Amino acid sequence: MIVNALRRIVMETYLHPVLVNFTAALVPVSVFCDLAARGTGKDSLSQTGRWTMLFAGAVTPLTAITGWLFWMKDDVGVRGMAIHKWLGTALALLIPALALWRARTGEAKSRPSALYLGAALVLLAALVLQGHLGGVQVFSDM
Numbered sequence: 039m040i041v042n043a044l045r046r047i048v049m050e051t052y053l054h055p056v057l058v059n060f061t062a063a064l065v066p067v068s069v070f071c072d073l074a075a076r077g078t079g080k081d082s083l084s085q086t087g088r089w090t091m092l093f094a095g096a097v098t099p100l101t102a103i104t105g106w107l108f109w110m111k112d113d114v115g116v117r118g119m120a121i122h123k124w125l126g127t128a129l130a131l132l133i134p135a136l137a138l139w140r141a142r143t144g145e146a147k148s149r150p151s152a153l154y155l156g157a158a159l160v161l162l163a164a165l166v167l168q169g170h171l172g173g174v175q176v177f178s179d180m
């Protein structure tokens with residue numbers, strides 16, 4: 039019953055297509071700021087990289103939950119959407135994990151390691167694929 043009520047809210051407000059924008063903006067901004075901080079040595083960029091990844095870690099599970107509630111009949115049996123469903127679910131776990139990793143780089147010494155940046159770039163590539171698959175399903179008939 040609660041699930042049906044939530045599904046109705048998500049369907050009526052289009053909450054999934056709204057929340058995807060937060061995940062899709064915060065993760066690249068974070069990775070870009072951390073890379074730029076490495077190049078320029080600017081601490082403000084590094085702090086922005088840290089905080090934006092923390093916000094991405096908070097919002098992405100909601101992005102994925104609203105995706106599950108937004109699932110429609112015409113998504114069933116579509117290969118790209120099967121990948122979208124499971125890749126999105128994996129990202130809902132991996133992005134918060136990445137955010138926790140980033141959070142452990144304390145306020146004083148806020149530069150992340152090369153290993154962290156490598157992992158963040160891999161997740162960013164997966165996120166681009168994720169957005170592409172969702173967009174193909176929504177816009178390919180237009």
Ligand code: HEM
Nearest residue numbers: 055058102105106108109123126127129169172173175176
């Ligand atoms: C990181 C997580 C996710 C991201 C970034 C993401 C991204 C997207 C994007 C960009 C769209 C196109 C929306 C538009 O512009 O109108 C979309 C649509 C959609 N996504 Fe996701 N998504 C995620 C997770 C999920 C999950 C876990 C599911 C389901 C289990 C899901 C189900 C859907 C559905 C049903 C649509 C609409 C497809 C249609 O209109 O037939 N998404 N998603």
